Amino acid sequence: MASVPAVLRSEWTKIRTVSSTSWTLISAFVVTVAVGAALCALMKSQFDDLKPAERLTFDPTFISFSGMVLGQLAMVVFGVLVVGTEYSSGMIRTSLAAVPQRATFLFAKLAVATALALVVGMATSFLSFFLGQALLGPHRTTIGEPNVLRAVFGAGLYMALIALFSMGVATMLRSSMLSLGILMPFFFLISQILSAVPGAKKVARYFPDQAGSKIMQVVPGAMNSDPPPYGPWAGLGIMALWVVAALAGGYLVLKSRDA
Secondary structure, eight states: OOOHHHHHHHHHHHHHHOHHHHHHHHHHHHHHHHHHHHHHHHHHHHGGGSOHHHHHTOOHHHHHTTTHHHHHHHHHHHHHHHHHHHHHHTHHHHHHHHOOOHHHHHHHHHHHHHHHHHHHHHHHHHHHHHHHHHHHGGGOOOTTSTTHHHHHHHHHHHHHHHHHHHHHHHHHHOOHHHHHHHHHHIIIIIHHHHTTSTTTHHHHTTSHHHHHGGGGOSSTTGGGOOOOSSOHHHHHHHHHHHHHHHHHHHHHHHHHSOO
16 A cells, blocks of 8 residues: 555656646747737726726736736646646556556645646746836735735736646546547637627536636726626635546546556
């Protein structure tokens, strides 16, 4: 029976020795910070052109995380690769032979990968915030303002949950290509499009990305958008329920099927 510390070390070795997982985390960091900074600089130059209602509901904290739309896709890729590489390479058979306790194997992998995603997520959220506020000039806010620190921490948690959700889906589907083929269009196209369609908006607001992203808002109804029927922590809770469901499904598949 493999000890938990040994399994954790093994999973850490797997992740850090696969260059693709490292590069996806770097990409998540760079893309999120860069896009957020660019949009903050653009917003500063065009702030006076906004409609009065948009100026009144301007959320300088939330605009700092504008790059999250693209950065989260890198987190999706990271989560999928952490699990999917085991299946595509055939390493899953060796891993389960070494660690026959499938719950130990799975949750050690999830723990190590989620810890990495959380560290990168927090670094990304704090740098995005401080750089974005510097570029917003007179329209900036400070981290000491009410609910701003919650939003910055929440952005880091959001990135980690995106990665964890992707790991759960990849464990269920047992394929990197299939997982990416579902998750990438879902987050980048379907969720974004449905959230803009009046008839589908009430359903889309309960999607994991739409609900979870509310933790990053300080001003309800930012930029004159429709406020959701739940608060920021409730939104993150809805996202957490999606994550739990994906992980439970992944565990059941791993437990019931051969490698």
